Amino acid sequence: MKFIIRALLVSAVLSFSSYAQEVMLDRVAVIVDQGVVLQSEVDALMNDVKRNAEANGQDLPSDRALRTQAIERLITKSLQLQMAQRMGIQISDPQLEQTIANIAANQNTTVDELRRQLRLEGIAYEDYREDIREEIVMGEVRRANVRRRVYITDQERETLIELMEQQGAEQEEYRLGHILIGFPSDPSDEQIDAARERADKVLSLLNSGSDFAKIAIASSSGNEALEGGDMGWLNINAMPTLFAEAIQGKAKDELVGPIRSGAGFHILKVLDTRGIEKVTIEEVNSRHILVKPSIILSEDKAKAMLVKFRAQLEAGEVEFEDLAKEHSEDPGSALKGGELGWSDPNNYVPAFKDALAQLSAGEYSDPVRSVHGWHLIQLIDRRVDDATERRKEDKAYQLIFNRKFAEETENWLREMRDAAYIEVIE
Structure with a gap:
């Protein structure tokens, strides 16, 4: 037994020595x-x-x-x-x-x-x-x-947006439908007025849902009349300048015209597009009353307040604006009767965003708990907004910011290292 204990002690000492030596090896x-x-x-x-x-x-x-x-x-x-x-x-x-x-x-x-x-x-x-x-x-x-350390000028952003649009224009293609209501090469005022009147009638028929190709075959003086007015795919830079200026930014199925030229009045339809970035976002207009729990106001009491407010609102006993001005603890919206204005719902915290997604226009939510407190929310309305230009501006800003941030990070790290005491021990 003594031998075994001694052996274990020796083993422990050796293990400890080995561990101590391993620690000492680090430096x-x-x-x-x-x-x-x-x-x-x-x-x-x-x-x-x-x-x-x-x-x-x-x-x-x-x-x-x-x-x-x-x-x-x-x-x-x-x-x-x-x-x-x-x-x-x-x-x-x-x-x-x-x-x-x-x-x-x-x-x-x-x-x-x-x-x-x-x-x-x-x-x-x-x-x-x-x-x-x-x-x-x-x-x-x-x-x-x-x-x-990053500063971006309006000129830098505008220059990049312009460059992006030029590069994008090289990719943009439109498939155009074309109807020409022509007049002679040296028309009288009466002939111009008559052509304009026919063009207006054609546009009215198209807006009422008439078939574009059928009307083009029957009425167009253009070279593509027998093809239903289909001009095929055209790059924005390859089509007549008059057409390019008129249809740029237009969406599929939009009608444009009548546009007057030396040949007559033109009506265009965007049959399809490709290589065009168009961004739409759903925006919501909503209002809310925010109540924050505290030492004095418990979670249950804060929630119960909003339950009572909702019942009063649905019964028509009170106005939302009055309740928000008196009780809401959101200083940014309380003075506006709780109204938050039009916004991308992704800008809100998840609980608030998810509650909005369940509401129809005019509807009130149940009390909703977020990181800010308890909310009573009313959805005023929804809309789909064209965010293409905004997205271009955001993208240009982010591209410039990322480049400058990387450059300034290198400068900052170098300055910090130069100011530090560094000693490499050989």
Whole structure:
């Protein structure tokens, strides 16, 4: 028995010595201001790069060159994390788990499946979690420090929109229907008036639902009359300027005209389009009363207030505007009788957006709990709005912002590194 105990003690001592030796093998590789980069971090990053390169069949430079790049990456990371600490930026566990769930969803998988895949690759889930947490923190630091360095002028945005429209015009094609109500090459006023009158009658018939091709065959003086007026597919830059200016931005099945030229009066129909980006969004006009629970007003009492308000509104005993002005705790809308104006429902928090989706015009919701408090919502109306121009402006702004943000991030990181104390320990 004594022999066994002694053997166990020796084994424990050896294990402890081995562990102590393993810890001692790690060392400081770089001093970065108030922090350090450990050799184990450098080795881990180099191993990751080597593993990814092998998986992708890529060649790598020497270990010395690779180590230099790994150290630079870790210095940049350390400086950002130190700044995040000074700024008090923290990522809660629920926020982290939600981000990981979003990552899994974007990969068309589940968190459990993601964990299983990490395990197969020899990556501990806790290490993965902390890597994601650090990435989120560094992203917040960059946004906070770089965003204010990005300035975009109206001229920059307008120039890019114009360029995008020119490039888009090269892709745009319209299939046009054409009816020409002609007059002689040197017409009298009476002939012009008569042609105009016939053109107006043709347009009236078309607006009433008459068949375009049938009327074109019967009435058009154009070269495409026997083809039902079908001019085929035309690029916006290839069609007559008169037509291009008239139909640009028109949607499928829209009628245009009569347009006068030297040959007569033209009526056009957009039979189809391709290569044209047209964006429509549904907007809602709504109003609400917001009641926020507090130490004095419990959740149940706040909800009960709104139940009572809804009953009064449906009975016609009170006006929504009066209730909102007196009771709503949303300062932005209370003075307007709770009205929020026309807006994309995606601009609202999920609970509010989902409640609106269930309502018909004029209908009141049940009390809805959001992160802001309890809402009583009325949908005033819905509409479909053409957001093509707005989308172009947003896209141009985002393209310029992304480019400038990337440039300024590089400048900011370089300035931060230049100002920091860095000592690489060989």
